[in-house]
Amino acid sequence: MAARGDTAAAERVREFVKHTGCHLSSREAEGVLVRCRALPTQQEEPLAPDRPEDAISAELARAYGARDAADVFLHNSGMNAVAAAVETLTRVQHERGRKLWLQLGWIFFDTMSIFEKRLSDADRIVIPDPSDTEAIVATALAHAGDLAGIIGEIPSNPLLQTPDVAAVREVADRIGAAVVLDTSIGTPWNVDVLSFSDVTCESLTKYATGSADVLMGAAVVNAASPFAGELRAGLHEHGDRPFSRDAARVAARIPGYEARIRQVNRNTMAVVEFLEAQNAVRRVAWAYSDRSARNYTKIHRAPSSPGGLVLLDLAVPIEQIYDPLPFPKGPSFGADFTMASPQVFIAHNDMLATVAGREELRERGLHRDMLRISVGIEEPESLIDSLRQVFRH
Structure with a gap:
């Protein structure tokens, strides 16, 4: 029985690590192996050595049109940025008696797993077609007192569907719900959505670097959001900062x-x-x-x-x-x-x-x-x- 319990616990840990984006960076692991003399040296690669996190934040603030680079929060993966945003807003809204999220379409499976596997203490309703604005608005209004937030991707993964974000923002404001948008596919250079969200998340592993050799993510807070203060505190509390050499690699590529x-x-x-x-x-x-x-x-x-x-x-x-x-x-x-x-x-x-x-x-x-x-x-x-x-x- 003990072995069975240990197996279940190990699986729970594995799921938490996978679906919340918590992980040990390969560059950090490489550094450990070098210090232990299991590897002779670290792999050489182009890095930006001077204040790389500041450089990344400044570039993303420009791309998103954020008021201040201080509202760009860097995480060790895109999934970790999303998980930190959801967890922060879920906890804030719990205090107001709200525990329900509205998911716009079928999105990235690890993001769905935050709700499906109860990695965050929240329930979820799925709108099958994120283009169906009437269904989104009607469902949000029907659950007005319970709705903590609305989450979607611009466009969605894998079907590449886009909701009417202005309509989502309007109904969210009417009922006091938060809006989390993921622009990993659209990118901030293609779509202008920060003003329609409370926080926008992105996997910097993708187009921001283009090299497919580093994991990193960002959450950008809308300074005009009524949740801005809680998000600034919560993203630090619930997210994992990137390893220094990962940040240096992203900073070298993001220009x-x-x-x-x-x-x-x-x-x-x-x-x-x-x-x-x-x-x-x-x-x-x-x-x-x-x-x-x-x-x-x-x-x-x-x-x-x-x-x-x-x-x-x-x-x-x-x-x-x-x-x-x-x-x-x-x-x-x-x-x-x-x-x-x-x-x-x-x-x-x-x-x-x-x-x-x-x-x-x-x-x-x-x-x-x-x-x-x-x-x-x-x-x-x-x-x-x-x-x-x-x-x-």
């Missing part, structure tokens, strides 16, 4: 953030045009697709600014496209190089294994034969040539 995302945008526009003409593709989900486009265009900073993620609903088995596709394969996104991912397999493999799970996925617009592409900064002609190798009308 190229704006130019990087501009090239990604140009490439994505070309890639989507090509993919939408392919017989093997039923539909391309991206920032400007279907009903989501009308909400996304309200907040994009310039036309043709979709970010780099596209999700392909394939008319053929995914193996036919994924296996020969000459791109690096991996579950992340936002790197300088283009990546491909069988995203439903990675995020929801347990659901694919059962009939009930597959049916639930289909109800949410997902199935096994969906391919996610994270567009990089290569020359657009080379990307199209690579795609043409496997898509032949």
Whole structure:
């Protein structure tokens, strides 16, 4: 019995670490191994040695249009930034008798796990379609006295749907709920959402660095938020600061953030045009697709600014496209190089294994034969040539 209890406790710890973004940095672990003489030296890499956290905060304050760089809070991962924001607002709202969150669409699975696995003491209602403004407003008003906060992604992961953030902000203000938005996919250079949130979170592992070799995140507080004071205190209390060498690595890469995302945008526009003409593709989900486009265009900073993620609903088995596709394969996104991912397999493999799970996925617009592409900064002609190798009308 003791062994069984130990196993359960270990699993609980593993889930907490995974879904709240708490972890030991690989660079920090490397430093320990060097000090123990298990490694001869640390790997050489470009780092920004002088006050890297200040440099990162200043760059993000500029990108988001924050009043002060002091309202940018750095965390050891994007997931940790989201978890700290949710935990802070959950505790604040508990004191006001509120314990319910409204989730806009199906979002990143680790974020959903904060609620599903009770890593934060909060209940949750899910709006299946984040583009359904009427459902969002009606549900929020129906639970006005209980609603602690509303959480969404701009656009959502994996279906790339965007809510009407102005309408979300308006109803949240009416009922005293907080708003948490995640801009990891849209990026602050593409979308202007800080004024519609109480706190906006981002994984700096993605486009902010583009190198796919460092974990880090940020939470940016809206100084005009009625929760601003509690957020400033709580993000420190519930979040984990980044390791110094990770911050130095991000600081070395983040000056190229704006130019990087501009090239990604140009490439994505070309890639989507090509993919939408392919017989093997039923539909391309991206920032400007279907009903989501009308909400996304309200907040994009310039036309043709979709970010780099596209999700392909394939008319053929995914193996036919994924296996020969000459791109690096991996579950992340936002790197300088283009990546491909069988995203439903990675995020929801347990659901694919059962009939009930597959049916639930289909109800949410997902199935096994969906391919996610994270567009990089290569020359657009080379990307199209690579795609043409496997898509032949």
